[in-house]
Amino acid sequence: xxxxxxxxxxxxxxxxxxxxxxxxxxxxxxxxxxxxxxxxxxxxxxxxxxxxxxxxxxxxxxxxxxxxxxxxxxxxxxxxxxxxxxxxxxxxxxxxxxxxxxxxxxxxxxxxxxxxxxxxxxxxxxxxxxxxxxxxxxxxxxxxxxxxxxxxxxxxxxxxxxxxxxxxxxxxxxxxxxxxxxxxxxxxxxxxxxxxxxxxxxxxxxxxxxxxxxxxxxxxxxxxxxxxxxxxxxxxxxxxxxxxxxxxxxxxxxxxxxxxxxxxxxxxxxxxxxxxxxxxxxxxxxxxxxxxxxxxxxxxxxxxxxxxxxxxxxxxxxxxxxxxxxxxxxxxxxxxxxxxxxxxxxxxxxxxxxxxxxxxxxxxxxxxxxxxxxxxxxxxxxxxxxxxxxxxxxxxxxxxxxxxxxxxxxxxxxxxxxxxxxxxxxxxxxxxxxxxxxxxxxxxxxxxxxxxxxxxxxxxxxxxxxxxxxxxxxxxxxxxxxxxxxxxxxxxxxxxxxxxxxxxxxxxxxxxxxxxxxxxxxxxxxxxxxxxxxxxxxxxxxxxxxxxxxxxxxxxxxxxxxxxxxxxxxxxxxxxxxxxxxxxxxxxxxxxxxxxxxxxxxxxxxxxxxxxxxxxxxxxxxxxxxxxxxxxxxxxxxxxxxxxxxxxxxxxxxxxxxxxxxxxxxxxxxxxxxxxxxxxxxxxxxxxxxxxxxxxxxxxxxxxxxxxxx
Amino acid sequence: xxxxxxxxxxxxxxxxxxxxxxxxxxxxxxxxxxxxxxxxxxxxxxxxxxxxxxxxxxxxxxxxxxxxxxxxxxxxxxxxxxxxxxxxxxxxxxxxxxxxxxxxxxxxxxxxxxxxxxxxxxxxxxxxxxxxxxxxxxxxxxxxxxxxxxxxxxxxxxxxxxxxxxxxxxxxxxxxxxxxxxxxxxxxxxxxxxxxxxxxxxxxxx
Numbered sequence: 005x006x007x008x009x010x011x012x013x014x015x016x017x018x019x020x021x022x023x024x025x026x027x028x029x030x031x032x033x034x035x036x037x038x039x040x041x042x043x044x045x046x047x048x049x050x051x052x053x054x055x056x057x058x059x060x061x062x063x064x065x066x067x068x069x070x071x072x073x074x075x076x077x078x079x080x081x082x083x084x085x086x087x088x089x090x091x092x093x094x095x096x097x098x099x100x101x102x103x104x105x106x107x108x109x110x111x112x113x114x115x116x117x118x119x120x121x122x123x124x125x126x127x128x129x130x131x132x133x134x135x136x137x138x139x140x141x142x143x144x145x146x147x148x149x150x151x152x153x154x155x156x157x158x159x160x161x162x163x164x165x166x167x168x169x170x171x172x173x174x175x176x177x178x179x180x181x182x183x184x185x186x187x188x189x190x191x192x193x194x195x196x197x198x199x200x201x202x203x204x205x206x207x208x209x210x211x212x213x214x215x216x217x218x219x220x221x222x223x224x225x226x227x228x229x230x231x232x233x234x235x236x237x238x239x240x241x242x243x244x245x246x247x248x249x250x251x252x253x254x255x256x257x258x259x260x261x262x263x264x265x266x267x268x269x270x271x272x273x274x275x276x277x278x279x280x281x282x283x284x285x286x287x288x289x290x291x292x293x294x295x296x297x298x299x300x301x302x303x304x305x306x307x308x309x310x311x312x313x314x315x316x317x318x319x320x321x322x323x324x325x326x327x328x329x330x331x332x333x334x335x336x337x338x339x340x341x342x343x344x345x346x347x348x349x350x351x352x353x354x355x356x357x358x359x360x361x362x363x364x365x366x367x368x369x370x371x372x373x374x375x376x377x378x379x380x381x382x383x384x385x386x387x388x389x390x391x392x393x394x395x396x397x398x399x400x401x402x403x404x405x406x407x408x409x410x411x412x413x414x415x416x417x418x419x420x421x422x423x424x425x426x427x428x429x430x431x432x433x434x435x436x437x438x439x440x441x442x443x444x445x446x447x448x449x450x451x452x453x454x455x456x457x458x459x460x461x462x463x464x465x466x467x468x469x470x471x472x473x474x475x476x477x478x479x480x481x482x483x484x485x486x487x488x489x490x491x492x493x494x495x496x497x498x499x500x501x502x503x504x505x506x507x508x509x510x511x512x513x514x515x516x517x518x519x520x521x522x523x524x525x526x527x528x529x530x531x532x533x534x535x536x537x538x539x540x541x542x543x544x545x546x547x548x549x550x551x552x553x554x555x556x557x558x559x560x561x562x563x564x565x566x567x568x569x570x571x572x573x574x575x576x577x578x579x580x581x582x583x584x585x586x587x588x589x590x591x592x593x594x595x596x597x598x599x600x601x602x603x604x605x606x607x608x609x610x611x612x613x614x615x616x617x618x619x620x621x622x623x624x625x626x627x628x629x630x631x632x633x634x635x636x637x638x639x640x641x642x643x644x645x646x647x648x649x650x651x652x653x654x655x656x657x658x659x660x661x662x663x664x665x666x667x668x669x670x671x672x673x674x675x676x677x678x679x680x681x682x683x684x685x686x687x688x689x690x691x692x693x694x695x696x697x698x699x700x701x702x703x704x705x706x707x708x709x710x711x712x713x714x
Numbered sequence: 715x716x717x718x719x720x721x722x723x724x725x726x727x728x729x730x731x732x733x734x735x736x737x738x739x740x741x742x743x744x745x746x747x748x749x750x751x752x753x754x755x756x757x758x759x760x761x762x763x764x765x766x767x768x769x770x771x772x773x774x775x776x777x778x779x780x781x782x783x784x785x786x787x788x789x790x791x792x793x794x795x796x797x798x799x800x801x802x803x804x805x806x807x808x809x810x811x812x813x814x815x816x817x818x819x820x821x822x823x824x825x826x827x828x829x830x831x832x833x834x835x836x837x838x839x840x841x842x843x844x845x846x847x848x849x850x851x852x853x854x855x856x857x858x859x860x861x862x863x864x865x866x867x868x869x870x871x872x873x874x875x876x877x878x879x880x881x882x883x884x885x886x887x888x889x890x891x892x893x894x895x896x897x898x899x900x901x902x903x904x905x906x907x908x909x910x911x912x913x914x915x916x917x918x919x920x
Contacts, residue, residue: 047739047740048739049868058732058869058870058871059732059736059869059871060730060732060871061730061731061732061734061735061736062735064732064735064736064738064739064869065735065738065739067739068738068739068825071826072826073826073829073830074826074829191728191730191872192728192729192730198730198732198871200728200730200871200872201726201871201872201873204725204726204872204873220761220763222727222728222729222730222763222765223728225762225763225764226725226726226727226728226872611728611729611730611731611732612730612731612735623745623825623826624735624738624739625735627745627746627748628731628734628735638758668754668756669756669758669761669763670756670763
């Protein structure tokens with residue numbers, strides 16, 4: 005008899021259910037099949053046939069998290085002032101919670117405007133569609149998310165400006181000869197999903213790998229033929245150096261370049277300033293490796309690409325850094341060919357962009373865009389505000405101080421996302437009203453809000469269902485713990501209480517899902533009937549390539565890419581229109597000096613933690629790492645007489661903190677690395693509120709620092 | 715009779731710790747007890763970093779078995795080494811005898827105890843993992859007996875582990891290209907978990 009069977013106290017048969025993991029913050033997540041006894045969920049395994057798999061440590065730990073007695077089970081209301089040490093949170097009913105929320109919303113609409121309420125979705129991303137619908141129906145143009153703060157959107161903006169379609173690259177296919185993996189560690193961060201096994205299989209088939217990363221990650225150690233261990237923030241110089249070699253040695257795809265790249269001559273002239281020897285000085289990457297990488301990538305095509313959602317955009321040259329690396333596969337002609345970088349041929353009808361954002365019709369995207377002039381980010385980041393429907397949130401401090409925001413409604417908020425976190429905590433605490441939905445009480449955020457609402461966990465949610473390509477899957481939720489409600493239900497019920505019962509389906513989550521599913525002629529009941537295998541919405545034809553020739557790249561059906569020039573834009577006409585430089589220019593990052601001799605990077609993932617989640621949520625994972633660790637190269641450790649386990653003072657020109665050091669060759673000498681999101685060692689307090697002028701992204705991977713043994 | 719074993723392809727292991735947590739989920743061991751561990755091992759000189767997944771090796775000549783004065787450790791005919799908790803007194807001789815540090819003594823700790831755990835739950839965990847008794851990987855014997863692989867092997871996202879019958883020429887463990895080697899002084903113990911060590915890397919080219 006297994007331990008699990010022994011653990012079934014009351015015996016009885018096991019029932020089977022299905023849901024998705026929310027351990028990292030991709031949506032839709034990896035699929036889990038679960039087994040339930042009278043004692044609740046006792047075991048999970050990968051959902052057979054589900055496209056996102058296999059599962060990782062975080063998914064297995066959701067079973068323990070579900071039963072964590074520390075979960076939020078009831079709505080909580082603050083009873084003491086914001087400056088009190090103890091907020092005095094008191095249990096209230098859902099009715100009272102909704103009464104308070106709607107009273108504030110109606111008051112603010114009357115006294116100011118609906119745009120004075122900021123709607124925010126952090127992590128998980130699941131409630132985005134429902135919360136957008138709520139924001140727009142209420143009448144606010146100011147909706148933002150973690151992606152529009154510091155995650156995916158800067159890279160996405162660069163992709164749209166350059167290629168005219170969003171892409172993080174593709175997994176290698178049978179055609180692929182060489183992969184360029186830039187600033188991401190798919191062995192741990194799973195982009196897309198836990199794909200390392202696929203990459204290792206590709207290596208076994210003979211695919212070559214070039215990995216660009218300041219860290220010697222498992223992606224490097226298990227896959228890389230060439231590792232370019234780059235100085236943080238110098239992406240555009242390294243990319244220019246690689247292109248210098250490709251152009252000089254005439255390894256580029258001349259016909260593709262001449263026909264399909266706008267600004268080719270300017271790009272060629274620009275990268276002439278970046279011979280490998282100069283690039284070595286800027287980037288720390290040996291010149292011979294730059295030459296080797298350029299020859300391997302251009303000469304071993306088709307070449308694929310995997311980039312990070314944000315690894316290359318956490319510096320003050322974010323947009324151009326990412327744009328520059330995108331030009332490497334472009335000049336090699338690897339765009340929209342088998343084995344290269346593919347735009348999907350037939351995205352699911354009714355969708356525009358990732359599933360997490362919901363279908364535009366449901367999310368009321370058209371109505372949101374019609375209110376664009378009321379967006380608070382238009383002045384500081386005008387091109388962003390034109391291209392991205394979510395508000396760039398980093399200036400929220402100023403907007404609150406200027407009285408432009410009076411209330412903040414957040415789902416899955418984590419205030420540690422922002423640089424100089426305390427400024428955001430203080431600003432949000434000063435609002436007329438703020439609210440957060442979460443699984444657990446998290447002091448670093450909830451100490452500063454007026455109300456905390458308990459969210460149902462992944463096993464307890466019906467919405468959203470999952471869309472993978474053209475296949476759709478439903479889930480079979482169990483009864484939520486305590487009075488927890490799923491994110492969607494909370495958004496729909498607030499909307500209903502505000503006086504829009506029809507728009508919000510009287511708070512019924514399944515009816516809301518069916519409203520979306522009718523796009524494809526199905527209902528949630530149909531998903532239940534095809535529970536394990538899901539429902540495939542058939543495509544009209546086969547995948548096609550070279551869509552820039554066929555007219556399938558652009559909504560108007562004309563040949564070309566979906567950019568103003570109809571070509572891949574080495575010189576961005578959109579950027580020029582707003583007075584930014586058109587070329588993906590290199591900008592020298594912050595300079596180390598005698599006082600601050602090292603570069604600080606954060607954001608590199610630990611495989612069993614996503615952001616600040618999982619520190620206390622699941623003790624199994626907490627046991628794997630109990631505290632923040634600063635990785636320092638043995639050479640730099642020796643220079644400072646630091647040994648693994650020593651407490652050190654980490655200092656930047658913008659803040660300082662005490663943290664435990666670990667000496668490891670995983671980081672390149674000259675760089676120290678720390679995981680973000682530790683409440684008692686919040687590295688973002690050491691990062692300035694300075695932002696990339698195009699995307700508004702903060703320099704999480706650029707700031708100079710010193711490390712001293714205590 | 716089968717002789718079960720695992721071959722670990724070190725070149726595919728990324729240190730993601732999924733096998734460790736899958737083992738927790740499967741076997742519900744006590745706080746601080748990890749039947750299955752992953753270590754990061756660095757070589758400053760060659761610049762290499764590898765991850766070594768490590769648990770009970772289910773040796774053919776298990777030194778733990780010989781060390782136990784209570785004869786509480788036994789080996790099944792299929793090679794799986796198990797602890798009979800009714801005989802174990804928790805003396806810890808096996809802990810010292812194991813060259814792989816694969817055995818620990820259960821504490822009386824339970825998860826979430828700070829919230830107050832019911833007597834029923836405590837007696838349940840005491841039955842499964844008795845406090846004061848030796849505790850180690852049981853190869854997920856309950857799964858093997860049903861024809862499944864151990865949880866760690868099945869869960870590995872990078873398929874770095876292969877499980878099978880070492881005596882069966884058709885078993886997937888025989889399909890590995892390079893000859894795997896056991897760790898440490900194996901002649902004395904003949905462990906049934908062995909490792910494919912990556913080719914030395916060329917630090918210049920990387």
